Amino acid sequence: MTSIRDIAKIAGVSPASVSRILNNDPTFHINEAGRVIEIARKLNYNKADKKRGPKQPDSSLSVALVMRYGNMREFNAPYFLNMHKGIDEEAKKWHLRVEQPFKLDDPDKNWTDLANYGAVIIEGEMTAAAIEQIQNINPNVIFLDVNTNIRGCNIYIGGKSAVVNLDGKIVLRKDDLREDGYIAWMKMHNFDQYCHIFTANWSADEALEATNQLLQLKDRPTAIVVTSNPMALGVYKALNDANVNIPNDISVASFDDVEINRFLTLTLSSIDMNTEEMGKATIRFICFRQLTY
Numbered sequence: 358m359t360s361i362r363d364i365a366k367i368a369g370v371s372p373a374s375v376s377r378i379l380n381n382d383p384t385f386h387i388n389e390a391g392r393v394i395e396i397a398r399k400l401n402y403n404k405a406d407k408k409r410g411p412k413q414p415d416s417s418l419s420v421a422l423v424m425r426y427g428n429m430r431e432f433n434a435p436y437f438l439n440m441h442k443g444i445d446e447e448a449k450k451w452h453l454r455v456e457q458p459f460k461l462d463d464p465d466k467n468w469t470d471l472a473n474y475g476a477v478i479i480e481g482e483m484t485a486a487a488i489e490q491i492q493n494i495n496p497n498v499i500f501l502d503v504n505t506n507i508r509g510c511n512i513y514i515g516g517k518s519a520v521v522n523l524d525g526k527i528v529l530r531k532d533d534l535r536e537d538g539y540i541a542w543m544k545m546h547n548f549d550q551y552c553h554i555f556t557a558n559w560s561a562d563e564a565l566e567a568t569n570q571l572l573q574l575k576d577r578p579t580a581i582v583v584t585s586n587p588m589a590l591g592v593y594k595a596l597n598d599a600n601v602n603i604p605n606d607i608s609v610a611s612f613d614d615v616e617i618n619r620f621l622t623l624t625l626s627s628i629d630m631n632t633e634e635m636g637k638a639t640i641r642f643i644c645f646r647q648l649t650y
Contacts, residue, residue, distance in 0.1 A: 370387070420448065420476050421470075421476075423460065423478065453643075535584055539582055553578065565594050582611075586627060609626065
């Protein structure tokens with residue numbers, strides 16, 4: 358339900374000003390009056406019953422969500438589950454309709470369908486040529502969970518970032534930003550000789566295998582940095598199977614900080630990525646951009 362405060366927040370005026378404008382107060386005049394009325398119209402504000410009029414908002418308030426994968430990976434990984442939860446919850450708050458017209462790796466997809474939406478959210482990095490073509494169809498494109506501006510502990514276990522084209526085919530694999538940060542920190546502190554990287558495909562199984570490989574090193578590490586919590590499960594399993602004590606023999610730190618951490622022995626040290634807030638922030642950005650211009 359859209360409130361006067363919602364409209365005031367977007368318009369950058371006081372709730373009292375919004376109320377006087379929407380109630381056609383003849384003694385009240387400000388330059389933002391037209392913008393307030395337009396925002397109220399787009400949000401389908403109804404001062405009679407404080408509810409949206411039409412159940413279906415116009416296309417400017419609809420959002421296309423193009424997910425990265427067609428398999429179950431995004432539905433099973435807590436990282437993506439929380440991200441999508443944030444998108445859905447914030448979209449409901451702003452009465453936005455979120456649809457998934459296709460996924461990046463779908464064999465049959467019509468990119469021109471994106472012109473029918475007020476904004477487009479795409480998960481994953483794409484080539485510069487692909488981004489330009491999409492922007493020609495819909496200029497309101499937001500890339501989530503990726504830094505499109507970038508081209509280019511003793512152990513890091515992670516995966517590569519994939520850059521795809523319009524067909525969803527991988528044309529380039531590049532270092533993950535967390536990997537770049539790990540390498541930079543190790544070099545900054547003159548630990549180059551202890552810098553080791555094992556690349557997996559983001560799964561627990563491959564992280565387990567990578568850990569088994571690092572245990573064969575002549576000089577075992579004293580700490581392992583893992584890219585994600587699901588991969589950390591594989592690391593824990595491998596270390597426990599090898600009777601390596603955590604954290605006395607090897608310390609383990611990871612990213613995501615999902616609920617499953619509480620059930621590990623010992624509890625996993627993990628950085629809270631707060632992907633739910635990432636999803637919410639994306640929707641808020643869309644709302645403010647669409648409704649204030």
